[in-house]
Amino acid sequence: MSTPARRSGELMRSPAGGQGPAQLADVLERVLDKGIVIAGDIQVNLLDIELLTIRLRLLVASADKAREMGIDWWEGDPFLRRGQKDGELEHRLKRLERAAGIDGDSRSDDTD
């Protein structure tokens, strides 16, 4: 990831307020995972969206790390652990990863 090293400068910047595109991971998290769910006339499969979110996050993070991420991304996270049983989440993620075909994905690292 080409994350800039200077943090204090970033603190006052507002990437979401219409001054250019916000960081992809932040936008994906909000637009695909949050907001009111409204079922319109055209079926947008929410499971698909969920798969895509995970898939895109993996692409953002680098596909090489996909398997590692599947194991590690919630470990040590006090908030996630509070709500979810580890085994349950792991099982769900594995199932989603299989369905998304991430195991066979060889896309190269695509940093934002």
Next chain:
Amino acid sequence: MTPTDAIYVYGAVLKGTPADVFARVSGIDPATEIRLVEGGDVAAITSVVSLEEFGSQVLEAKLRDPDWLEQKVQAHNTVLAAALGETTVLPFRFGAIYNGEEHVRAMLSERAELAPALSRLNGALELGVKGFLDGAAVRDRLSRSRGIDSGDATGGRAYMERKRLEQQLDDDVRAFATSCAEASHERLSAAASEARANPPQYQSDAAREMLLNGAYLVRADREDDFRRTVQGLEERFGDDGVTYELTGPWPPYNFVDGEEAEAP
């Protein structure tokens, strides 16, 4: 609108909101403009999309194209963000698509919770705060403060002892990360009307662990206070190897369901 068109809905604003709030942004199809469709006490933020792009036959394939999805997701956010500072906006999740304006109006009338949700938000902004931990720095600091690193001792017993101390250090780094995340979230929540702690995003850089991925609903007149709270956290935890990133203001994506994050 032609028979090959549909209507994409981004979210809702209160009825009577002037359409020029969205005059400077284009729709999710860049060739289109934003139109407000009123129904009940609210108005849907909409634009026309082509069924060639958003029809159920093609959408599934489109959704699997990361470039397409990224572009559309950014556009969805840009439209909603245009309302920030102008009026309260209630974000919908990506992909609410209708075959005609009358269907949009019917949805608005059925969804009686939209107007109260807009009143509740009342112009509040969402700010994101991410906290990052330099685990190696924390480990070094803890290690130095205990005078570990006397590498001259040899033999099985010294080795076992060092192993034990290393394990203890790892545990202490974890404990620090957890308590720092909780303390940070608590302080930020106190400066906000509502708060959510989301799962940390994956970091490809192993030296930079995300320990907090919080979203905070902040009244417009408290935004400066909130920013100062983030600066206060930097001052408090900066020397411990923790950095913070503030993002936003965002449309209040994380606060559309009206749940309270913490018991009062």
